[in-house]
Amino acid sequence: MTRRLGVLLVPVAGLSGTRYPEGTQVTIRGTGGSVDGFVDGDWLPLAWWEFADTQHEDTPRT
Template identity: 60%
Template sequence: MSQRLGTLLVSVQGLSGTTYPAGTEVVVRGGGTAVDAFINGDWIPLAWWEFSEGAASDKP
Protein backbone atom coordinates (compact mmCIF):
# COMPACT_ATOMS: atom_id res chain seq x y z
CA MET A 1 0.00 0.00 0.00
CA SER A 2 1.24 3.46 -0.91
CA GLN A 3 2.42 5.71 1.94
CA ARG A 4 2.81 9.47 1.64
CA LEU A 5 2.78 12.68 3.70
CA GLY A 6 -0.27 14.85 4.24
CA THR A 7 -1.30 17.89 6.26
CA LEU A 8 -4.49 18.18 8.30
CA LEU A 9 -6.87 20.92 7.13
CA VAL A 10 -9.11 20.66 10.20
CA SER A 11 -8.73 19.43 13.78
CA VAL A 12 -9.30 15.68 14.06
CA GLN A 13 -9.33 13.16 16.89
CA GLY A 14 -7.15 10.07 16.76
CA LEU A 15 -8.08 6.65 18.07
CA SER A 16 -6.13 7.45 21.27
CA GLY A 17 -8.47 10.37 22.00
CA THR A 18 -5.81 12.99 21.24
CA THR A 19 -7.02 15.89 19.11
CA TYR A 20 -4.61 17.06 16.44
CA PRO A 21 -4.90 20.65 15.15
CA ALA A 22 -5.04 21.79 11.54
CA GLY A 23 -1.53 21.99 10.08
CA THR A 24 -0.34 18.76 11.70
CA GLU A 25 1.66 16.53 9.34
CA VAL A 26 0.47 12.93 9.02
CA VAL A 27 1.53 9.76 7.22
CA VAL A 28 -1.31 8.81 4.84
CA ARG A 29 -2.05 5.33 3.47
CA GLY A 30 -4.68 4.39 0.94
CA GLY A 31 -6.81 6.50 -1.35
CA GLY A 32 -10.33 7.33 -2.38
CA THR A 33 -12.89 9.06 -0.19
CA ALA A 34 -11.39 7.79 3.09
CA VAL A 35 -7.78 7.09 4.05
CA ASP A 36 -5.84 5.87 7.07
CA ALA A 37 -3.50 8.43 8.61
CA PHE A 38 -0.98 8.00 11.40
CA ILE A 39 0.76 10.36 13.82
CA ASN A 40 3.37 8.70 16.05
CA GLY A 41 1.48 5.40 15.78
CA ASP A 42 -1.94 6.94 16.55
CA TRP A 43 -4.48 5.89 13.87
CA ILE A 44 -6.68 8.61 12.41
CA PRO A 45 -9.38 7.72 9.87
CA LEU A 46 -9.66 10.72 7.51
CA ALA A 47 -12.17 11.79 4.88
CA TRP A 48 -10.80 13.32 1.66
CA TRP A 49 -11.69 16.86 2.78
CA GLU A 50 -9.84 16.67 6.12
CA PHE A 51 -6.29 16.70 4.70
CA SER A 52 -4.18 17.87 1.77
CA GLU A 53 -1.45 15.92 0.01
CA GLY A 54 2.10 16.83 0.93
CA ALA A 55 3.79 18.09 4.07
CA ALA A 56 3.16 21.61 5.34
CA SER A 57 6.91 22.17 5.41
CA ASP A 58 7.02 21.55 1.61
CA LYS A 59 4.63 24.42 0.86
CA PRO A 60 5.86 28.00 0.25
Protein backbone atom coordinates (compact mmCIF):
# COMPACT_ATOMS: atom_id res chain seq x y z
CA MET A 1 0.00 0.00 0.00
CA THR A 2 1.33 3.40 -0.98
CA ARG A 3 1.60 5.97 1.76
CA ARG A 4 0.42 9.43 0.90
CA LEU A 5 1.87 12.74 1.96
CA GLY A 6 -0.33 15.58 3.04
CA VAL A 7 -0.53 18.83 4.93
CA LEU A 8 -2.77 19.81 7.84
CA LEU A 9 -5.44 22.39 7.03
CA VAL A 10 -6.26 23.04 10.71
CA PRO A 11 -4.40 22.48 14.00
CA VAL A 12 -4.67 18.83 15.14
CA ALA A 13 -3.60 17.15 18.40
CA GLY A 14 -1.63 13.92 18.15
CA LEU A 15 -1.92 10.95 20.49
CA SER A 16 1.10 12.31 22.40
CA GLY A 17 -0.83 15.49 23.23
CA THR A 18 1.34 17.60 20.94
CA ARG A 19 -0.74 20.05 18.91
CA TYR A 20 0.45 20.36 15.30
CA PRO A 21 -0.29 23.65 13.54
CA GLU A 22 -1.89 24.21 10.16
CA GLY A 23 0.67 23.54 7.41
CA THR A 24 2.39 20.62 9.18
CA GLN A 25 3.38 17.86 6.73
CA VAL A 26 1.97 14.43 7.58
CA THR A 27 2.23 10.88 6.26
CA ILE A 28 -1.26 9.52 5.61
CA ARG A 29 -2.43 5.90 5.66
CA GLY A 30 -5.90 4.74 4.75
CA THR A 31 -8.83 6.05 2.75
CA GLY A 32 -12.35 7.21 3.43
CA GLY A 33 -13.82 9.72 5.85
CA SER A 34 -11.09 9.25 8.44
CA VAL A 35 -7.45 8.23 8.03
CA ASP A 36 -4.33 7.74 10.12
CA GLY A 37 -1.83 10.59 10.00
CA PHE A 38 1.71 10.44 11.36
CA VAL A 39 4.24 13.13 12.27
CA ASP A 40 7.59 11.76 13.50
CA GLY A 41 5.86 8.61 14.78
CA ASP A 42 3.06 10.49 16.55
CA TRP A 43 -0.41 9.27 15.47
CA LEU A 44 -3.02 11.81 14.41
CA PRO A 45 -6.54 10.52 13.75
CA LEU A 46 -7.61 12.73 10.84
CA ALA A 47 -11.01 13.52 9.36
CA TRP A 48 -11.23 14.27 5.63
CA TRP A 49 -11.54 18.01 6.24
CA GLU A 50 -8.43 18.31 8.43
CA PHE A 51 -5.82 17.58 5.74
CA ALA A 52 -5.08 17.87 2.03
CA ASP A 53 -3.16 15.35 -0.06
CA THR A 54 0.04 16.75 -1.50
CA GLN A 55 1.61 13.71 -3.22
CA HIS A 56 2.34 10.01 -2.97
CA GLU A 57 5.78 9.05 -1.60
CA ASP A 58 6.65 7.18 -4.78
CA THR A 59 5.70 10.13 -7.03
CA PRO A 60 8.74 12.15 -8.08
CA ARG A 61 8.53 15.89 -7.46
CA THR A 62 8.78 18.11 -10.51
